[in-house]
Amino acid sequence: MFRRSAQLLTRRMLRPLPQHTRRRRAFLGIGLAAGGGGTAFIAYSTLHRQRSTKPAPDSLPPPLPALLPQPTDTAPKPRTLLGRLLAGTRVALRLLTLLAYFAPLILAYYPLHWTGHASAWYALLRRQLSRAGPAFVKLAQWAGTRRDIFPQALCAELSRLHDHNAPHPSAYSRAMVAHALGRPLGSEDQWHDVPEGVGAVAQVHRMCLGDREVAVKVLHPGVAQMIARDLLIIEAAAQVLHVLVPGARWLSLPDEAAHFAQMMRAQTDLRVEAQNLIRFADNFARGGRAGVRFPRPFEGSAAEGAEAVLVESFCDALPLQAFMLETGHTAFDRALGALGLDAFLHMLIADNFVHADLHPGNILVELNPPPSESPLDRFVEDFYDMSPFTHRVLGSQGAQQQQLPQQPPPSRQEAHTHVRQILRDHAQGRITRTERDQQVRRYCEQLYLQGFTPSLVLIDCGLATQLDRASRRNFIDLFSAVCTFDGRRAGHLMVERCREPSRVLDADVFVLRIQDVILRVRDTSLRLSRMSFAEVFGPVLAAVRAHHVRLAPEFVNVVLAMFVLEGVGRALDPDTDVLSAALPLLRRWVAEEAPLGEAKAVGWQSALKVWLYVELREYVGRIREWGYDDYAFFGPFAPFITADSSVS
Secondary structure, X not given: XXXXXXXXXXXXXXOOOOOOOOOOHHHHHHHHHHOOOHHHHHHHHHHHHHHHOOOOHHHOOOOOOOOOOOHHHHOOOOOOHHHHHHHHHHHHHHHHHHHHHHHXXXXXXXXXXXXXXXXXXXXXXXXXXXXXXXXXXXXXHHHHXXXXXXXXXXXXXHOOOOOOOOOOOHHHHHXXXXXXXXXXXXXXXOOOOOOOEEOOOEEEEEEEEOOEEEEEEEEOOOHHHHHHHHHHHHHHHHHHHHHHOHHHHHHOHHHHHHHHHHHHHHHOXXXXXXXXXXXXXXXXXXXXXXXXXXXXXXXXXXOOOOOOEEEEEOXXXXXXXHHOOXXXXXXXXXXXXXXXXXXXXXXXXXHOOEEOOOOHHHEEEEEEOOOOOOHHHHHHHHHOOOHHHHHHHHHHHHHHHOOOOOOOOOOHHHHHHHHHHHXXXXXXXXXXXXXXXXXXXXXXXXXXXXXXXXXXXXXXXXXXXXXXXXXXXHHHHHHHHHHOOOHHHHHHHHHHOOOOHHHOOOHHHHHHHHHHHHHHHHHHOOEOOOOOHHHHHHHHHHHHHHOOOOOOHHXXXXXXXXXXXXXXXXXXXXXXXHHHHHHHHHHHHHHHHHHHOHHHHOHHHHHHHHHHHHHHHHHHHHHHOOOOOHHHHHHXXXXXXXXXXXXX
C-alpha cells in the first residue's frame, strides 16, 4: 500500500500544477507605465537586459543538488499580448497598493529625522513592512541582520519583527495533496486538519502514507505569485535608488536586491528545500556524525512540478524552546549545546554548506532511551564511582537522587508526551512559567539518571549558504591572520578582498579597529560566558559600514548564523568555548585547503599555537577558580590545591 502510494505521489508530482500565469520581467515596464512610473520602467529595462544574458556553460552550477533555483528557467512567462497586459496591470495595481503603505514613511522621514525622532520612523517602518506581505516581512528580517549596511538602531528595530501568520484553510492543503497523490484523501490517510506549524510562505500538516507517518508542507495559496510581483518591484526600486542616490552606490543595492530575491525564490520553491535536505543528510551521514539528523524527503519531492508540495518523513520531537528555561538549566543542556555547536561548525568548516535559518524554532530535540545494559555497563557501575560526574551535571541533590531505586525507563514517545503535557498546561494557563520550568527540569533529571541522551533534528532547510571558491580562499587567509592574532593583517585582508576596495574610506583607521577586535578575541577565546558574538562582530560590522567595506552576502549570512548560534548556546551552556571547539576542525581544514590561499605560509603551526594558548589559559583559569568539581576535569594532572583554597 505504501509503495503504491509513493509511486502515485511521484508520478503526479512530475506533472506541473495548474496555476495562474505569472508576471515576469519585461512586462513590469508596462505596469509601471500604466501607473505613471517612467523612471522605474527605465531602471527595470536595464535590469532585464542584464538578466537576459546567460552565463557561459562552464560557469553554470550543477543541477543537483542546487542551492538556489534558476528563476529564468523555471517560471512560466505570459505568452499572449493579453496575458502580458494583464500581468503588467496586476504589477501596477500591486505597486499602487505598496505606495499607499509606504507614502506615510516618505512624508514622515525628514520631519522625524530633523526633530531627532529617528527611532519613531524606524518603528513606523517596521509596522508598515509587516503589513505589506510576506516578501516585505522577510525583507525587513533580512535587513535587520545586515548591520554592515544599515544603522544599528534600524537593525535592532527590524529584528523585532516576527511572522504573525494565519493558516490557510485545511481544505486547500487537502486538495493540493490529493492532486499530488492522484486520489482523494480517505480516513486511512489520517489527515490532521490542525497544522503542525505555519510560516510566512507555507504550513505543515501530518498524515499517513500506508503505514508511515509523514509531514506535508504546502505553500499558501497565491503566495508565489505575490512574492514574484513584489520581488520585481523591489529590484526595480533598488535600480532607481542606485541611479538617483549617488551616495548609496557603495552599497550596490541592485546586487543586494538580487541576492535577497534569490533567497525568497528558494522559499517559494519547495524543490530547493528537498534538495537541501538530501545534501545535509548525505553530508552528516558521510561524516559519521551521530546525534544530528534531518527529515528525509520522499522520492519525487525534488522533481519538476513539485514546487508547491513537499512530503518528508515526520519527526516526533520536542521544540528546543522547551529546554531553554528562564532560570537554571536542564540536565541535557550541556549535551544539546555541544551537539548544536558541533553540527554548525561541521556545516561551516567541513561541508561548506550551512543552514542559514537555524533559529530555535527550526531545531527539534529527541530524547532517546538507553540501550539494554551490557555486561561492560554493569562492570563500570560496580567498580567505578561516577558520582563526581553526576555531581558536576546535576549538583549534590541530583547525585543523591541517583542512589534511589530507579523505575524502568519510559519509551521515547512516553517521554515526549510527558514534556508536551507540561508545555500544554503552561500554554492553557494551568501552571506558571516558573512551575513549567521546574517540572521540565525535574523530569529531565529523572530521564538523565535513567540513561536518556538527547539528539537534534534540524528542519526548514530552504535557506542554505555556501561560500564560492574566492570567498572560501578569503576566509582561509583571514583565519590564518586570526590564528597568529595579527589584527593588522586581518584588517588589510578585509580591505584588499572586499568587493570595491577603491571605495573604502580611511583604510588605516579601519585596520586599527579590526586589530582591536582581534586582541579582544585573544583575551577571551570566544567563551560565551565572557564575550558575546555581538561584542566581536558588532564592532566589525560597524567598522565595515562606517568605512564602506563591502562584504559578500554569504559572509554576512554566516555571521548571522553565528549570532543565532550564540543565542542558543548561551541559553544552554554559557561556558561553551567556541574557539576551542572549532580548532580541531579548523586545523584539519587549513591542512587540507591551505593551497587555496596564503594559509600555506602559516600552516598547522599557527593552529597549534592557538590550541596551546587556549589550553594553557583554560588550565590557569581553572586553577584560579578552583572548586571540587575541577578534580573531575583535571584528573591525574590536578594541581596540589585543596578544595577550600578558592574560598577567601
